[in-house]
Amino acid sequence: MPKKSLVLILLVVMSALLVAISSTAMSIYSYGNNTHNLKADAAIVLxxxxxxxxxSPVFRERINHAVNLYKNGDVKQMIFTGGVGDKDEPAEAIVGKNYAIQQGVKTADILTETQSRTTRQNLNNAGEIASLHQLTKCLIVSDPLHLKRAVWMARDLGMDAYPSPTPTTRYRSLQSQIPFLMRETYFYFVYLIFKI
Structure with a gap:
């Protein structure tokens, strides 16, 4: 094959890859910025x-959003997810639960799972808890740029799940959004290919 043809094929492939990455990034961005006023049985707080x-400030804003959903009557219960990141700290789910109680959420309306370390584990474990408590429709609460992958995962796990983006996300500036969007685009492709 002539060198010129090889270069042309390489340029076409690179262009197609760039278009695929760009369009995926744009779909992730727009998905998380569309809000839906839905009522559900529970809010799963990632x-x-x-x-x-x-x-942390990021987690606090997720919790605040879930608390608002609860107080507005949009959800009846909350499921906090997340295990121990640093061995000297309590599980993320326990910190989330304690913070929500301080904001006026009834202890009886909070469920937790403390074993997960990844988004997929968060959702899998939360889905099992929801099923056990007969909570069928769930809102997934996270930062807007995280939601397309998270909701896709939840639905692949058989959950009746819908996005509920944190309106007060800490990722508001372009400087903080671009790295997050690049990371999510990468992990979205990894999930589509490997389902992990």
Missing amino acids: GAAVWGEEP
Whole structure:
């Protein structure tokens, strides 16, 4: 094959790859920025880092959003997910539960799973808890850019799941959104290919 033809094929392949990555990134961005006012049985709050006994700013905003859903009557229960990141810290789910109780959520309306370390584990474990408690329709609460992959995973796990993006996400500036979007685009492709 002539060198010129090989270069042309390589350019076409690279262009197609760039278009695929760009369109996926745009779909992730727009998916998380569409809000739906849905009522559900539970809000599944995806875990995030904790700072000692307190939720990190990212996790706190996820919890605040779930608390608002609960107080507005959009959900009846909350399921907090997330295990132990640093061995000296409590599980993310326990920190989330404690914070929600401080915001006025009834202890009886909070469920937790403390074993997960990844988004897929968060959702799998939360799905088992939801099923056990006969909670069928769930809102997935996370940062907007995280939701397309998370909801897709939840549905692949057989859940009746819908996105509920955190409106006060800490990822508001372009400087913080671009790295998050690049990371999510990568993990979205990994999930589509390997289902992990």
